[in-house]
Amino acid sequence: MDWIPQIFRRRKFYEDLSEEIRLHIEEHTEQLMRDGMSAEEATRAARRGFGNRMLLEERSREVWQWPALESIWADVRFALRQLRKSPGFTITAVLTLTLAIGANAVVFGVLNALILRPLNVPQAESLFIVQHGSDVGSHSYPDYFDLRQHNRSFDDLAVFAISQSGLDTGKDPSNVWQYETSGNYFDVLRVQPYLGRFFHTSDEHGPNSAPYVVLSYAYWHSHFQDDRGVVGRVVRLNKHPITILGVAPPGFQGTVLFFASDIFVPIVNHEQLSGENILNARGDHWMFEMVGHLKPGVTPAQATADLNSVDSYLKKSYPKEEGNEPYTLARPGLHGDSLGRPTRAFLAGLMLLSGLILLAACANLGSLFAARAADRSREVALRLALGSSRNRILRQLFTESVLLSLAGGVAGLTASILLLRRLSVWRPVPQFPVHVPVSLDANVYLLALVLALVSGVLFGIVPVRQILRANPYEIVKAGSTGAFGRRITVRDVLLVVQIAICVVLVTSSMVAVRGLMRSMHSNFGFEPRNAMLVDTDLKAAGYSGERIPAMQRRMIDAIQAIPGVDSVGSVNYPPLEIPGSWQSLVYTDASGDLSPSNAAADPSMYNISPDYFRASGTSLLAGRAFSWHDDTNAPRVAVVNREFASKILGSIPDAVGRYFKLRDGTRVRVVGLVEDGKYANLTEDQQPAMFFPLLQSPASWIWLVVRSSRDPQQLAVAMRSVLRDIDPGMVLAIRPWRTELAGTLFPSRMATVSLGVLGMMGAMLSITGIFGMAAYSVSKRLKELGIRVALGAQRKEVLQAALGRAFKLLAIGSAVGLVLGILASRVLASIVYQATPRDPVVLVGVVLAMAALGLLATWIPAQRALSVNPLILLHED
């Protein structure tokens, strides 16, 4: 191994070599002079005889080099020098790439975290979620029991529901989100505790037998300050004593990627904790997810068939309670197909768009590069003439482009890391522990690197043909301006492609923004402005039975008495509050068969106080609202919306006075008709909804709706103090209704923001693209323009000559892009609510935007063209 001393000896070798060659030529010259040549002739002849000295010296040196490495290093240094010479170009290129690669890294980071990466539990690949049709949460606890017992495909099945409780650790009771899980939950997921122990099936001995809680690592960290002594401590959950068993490992959040629960409690204690006795109700499908590992060798298809054979037996045994839809399996993480499918579609769409961004950026840089190469054609020609090989020149150009793209890649990756970090700690919906769990891994870095290299090669390849065809003699003779012709060049095509892509992006984002605007201004069926919501859970505060409605009435009356409050109503769960509305099957009055398959509809259901419609701003179209006299002694009554009236009652004008039936057969008389609205989410088709008087169907969990034009903050303080006067132990959350809606609007907001950002990037790229093209063509033709001005051309003619081509290309690109954008927006319409591509506002908007971008981008070149001073120009060379 003598390569180490070689490095140090190398300089000596090189010096010796140069000296030797110098002496060689000298000796030859002297020889020739002795033969009778003049000094000048002899020198020239000796040099000619020797050949290309620089090239030969370089080749001789190459013998001593690691061939690739060192000449690459030389290329890199050369490229850096070149780039430093044109900082404007360098900055534009790096910035463009930073944006494009950064956008791709961010989107891929999210895609990777949510879809590609397996869950953070052992053997996640065999883990599946059992869903009914495409609905994940449609299991009752008894269903789970039967499926678990009778299926032969799963190692074991676990189930859990999500709910909220008041946790009292001795000071400051607070709301926590809890997973109520089957006893085997942790065993099914094969996780080990971080501290203490988990509960197991063996801890369950019938209802309310397991007063245990396991804390999530994050909750333990934030609320118990990492105190290892918590194991065995007794805390109060909804006022019931419960023992802390252990702490789950850090990062564990079960099978739902975007939701982080605070605590885990056994579901067998549901009655004790919530006061509801629904554990044995087969018709109550309140489980959030059912999950298990497939046995080794069992395929998902076999497991599905197996589950459905159990289901057919269940359907036979319990025809009233079981739904029609067959069982299917879904991958865990995104809560089954209902959420997973749109999320996947959306992310795939975003990935496609950001890929387009990168492509547009490459086209952009490619044309800039080609322009640069054309500017440097003289230099290239000289080097070719002096004996540099074409390969070598191409290698240098590629070094330049790859250097740029790597710089852009690194910057883009850095930016995306910062952004994704922010994203992963972001709580988009304040009242829910929802977050986007993105952490970067090797996949993301690799993608950024590959994208950087690929784009470097892509835009570096553009000028290759130009250089391969370069004819040194011609170029040196004619000067660089000779090459600028009128025919369509690669650059023109690239510019059109790039503008078309950008227009697609701009169109898409405009379509999305319009869609969001429309859905924000659509009729919700209530008026969120000037309304406050108070979220209370009386059971968590220790109330039960008769005391609940009485307490609710006291609360309503107390808030009504606050000055400035117009009206106060209550509702068990406000419309458009995530995760969705409560629903219940209803039957037409005539139907006798009350099995689920015979139901007329599954309308949203609300239990409200008499003043709710006034407080929420829902207009009553016919009949009456409720009064406090609609209690258990009065006949059952309901108010329905228009959709309900036409769908179930068969008539809107005659709806009032008609009857329908509930699942238990109770006949309910319709006393009022209200306007339609949005209930579970903004994108739903018009849904039927029914409202029942609070006193006839009590709920412990109520939200007060307070209408007042007072300042929300002052009002909140006033409300808190009156409610604390009634019961100081109550857990309260007071928020303006508009804030509360943020959660519901989150998906479309998110979609709009991301599409908006991509659209902006598209717009920026087209500005730089057009600017580059226009500036280049102006600088190329400055002399010609000067002559035109000197010959008396008008401003308009000068502009026409300088920028006509840029505008023509812009127009072609925009037209192509608009057509493509309209086609692409169809895909978009399936993701973003109320997004329609044939919206005239969008079309006009895109055209105006592109025209504005064109003007903006050509402004500086146009100024330059107009300020041409023919005298100065013609003085030059």
Add this chain to the structure above:
Amino acid sequence: MPVVNKAMTETNSRDLFPGALEMMILESLRREPAHGYTLVQHIQQRSNSLLQVEEGSLYPALQRLLKAKLVKAEWELSSTNRRVRTYQITAAGLRRLEQQISSFERMFEGISLVLNPGRATTS
């Protein structure tokens, strides 16, 4: 269309065939140590100027030989009192030369056998 000497850039007369120049250098040095200029003169004279070796192309070949330790170089003063870098063949160089000559002779013989009948018919 002006004529541009494209050949100048890539396919210059660096090598007759791979290794030929090295072989001739080694053979010259076996007779006596020499510096670059005399080596070129020597090769051209010995070949009766049939082989036009571009002078400069000697140097990459010399560097290759140096690197492979088949020759060694030293600065000294020549008989004409000129500072020259004289190359000398090494033991390894001698061995390599013998190998190359024998393999070249075999190759040449092979080529002649193939070419001779053809030449007989065409000429």
